[in-house]
Amino acid sequence: MKKIIIAGGGTGGHIFPALAIANEFKRRDPSVEILFVGANGKMEMEKIPQAGYKIIGIDIAGFNRSSLLKNLTLPFKLVNSFMQVKKIFKSFQPDIAIGVGGYSTFPVLKYAQKLGIPTFIHESNSFAGKSNMMLGKDATKIFVAWENMDRFFPKEKIIVSGNPVRKNIVSSNITKEEALRSFGLEESKRTILVVGGSLGARSINNAMETHMLDINTLNIQLIWQTGKVNSERYISKGRAFSNNVWVGEFIQDMDKAYAAADIVISRAGAMSVSELCVAGKPVVFVPYPFAAEDHQSVNAEYLVKKDAAILVKDEDAQMHLFSTATDLLFDDSKRAAFAQNISKLAVTNASEVIVDDILKIKA
Incomplete structure (x- = not known):
């Protein structure tokens, strides 16, 4: 496993777990190549490079609940984002794809699943996001922080890892x-x-x-x-x-x-x-x-x-x-x-648990 794509962002709650996972991969093998994919205009486009990683932005947005008119362009943005993701995959050729939530997670993991590339989801919240739920049935493994997440995901794919906290x-x-x-x-x-x-x-x-x-x-x-x-x-x-x-x-x-x-x-x-x-x-x-x-x-x-x-x-x-x-x-x-x-409720090794299980799958 030498090339990893990590997709997602939008808030620190998605970005910081993604960085913790990336850092754990790098700690184990400094030669591994990690590419982040985020949504243009979102905070990951600033925070990920600050942490020393390369990120490519795609043009994607979520469903706007406050203005239905703004959703008229959503199908076009989604199609365009898949075209952008296709180019990224052709150039980078990842071995696995990891999604942490946020707009860019869906097109990246969906395209990886189409190609038969192993996909992994990290769901940090006690109530799963809709994109992650849609991706879950075809994901290789799903890492969660809370019990009883089989309400949202196939039970046999769930691993309770906790949330990766910054080192x-x-x-x-x-x-x-x-x-x-x-x-x-x-x-x-x-x-x-x-x-x-x-x-x-x-x-x-x-x-x-x-x-x-x-x-x-x-x-x-x-x-x-x-x-x-x-x-x-x-x-x-x-x-x-x-x-x-x-x-x-x-x-x-x-x-x-x-x-x-x-x-x-x-x-x-x-x-x-x-x-x-x-x-x-x-x-x-x-x-x-x-x-x-x-x-x-x-x-x-x-x-x-x-x-x-x-x-x-x-x-x-x-x-x-x-x-x-x-x-x-x-x-x-x-x-x-x-x-x-x-x-007493602290989990300090979530990123290690996640990387351990991903490496088992690839082994």
């Missing part, structure tokens, strides 16, 4: 003091980390924006990843309180952010949950309410039942998020219990 988070040995200094913050103050996802979370960001003065009053600190949407507004607001607040659109070194934090405020996407379990951080989840089948609430409730997290509904964030988070921040015994309980 710098799994193997982090940075101290809290070093991490805080890297954000220009003080070592003596309690610190909240806010991560609404790579695109941002309006309810979380609006709640934090409202309470900037309270950050100063309580003599606490904030590391605030705003995400892309409305980032200029939030960054401008946060920088007015720069003595107590680090604010930016994206945090490159999440291992440092987790190390610096006493508690975390986060959406409850699959990768966020997986990383927080590995980091062992007390967390207040604000699930995205429009996720398919409300799967983010399902993710968060699983940890709440394990006494490992708190859930604040998106609709309640403006009124209750900040007070809930600060109550946890100043409750040392509760934070310690949450940290202990969430750590």
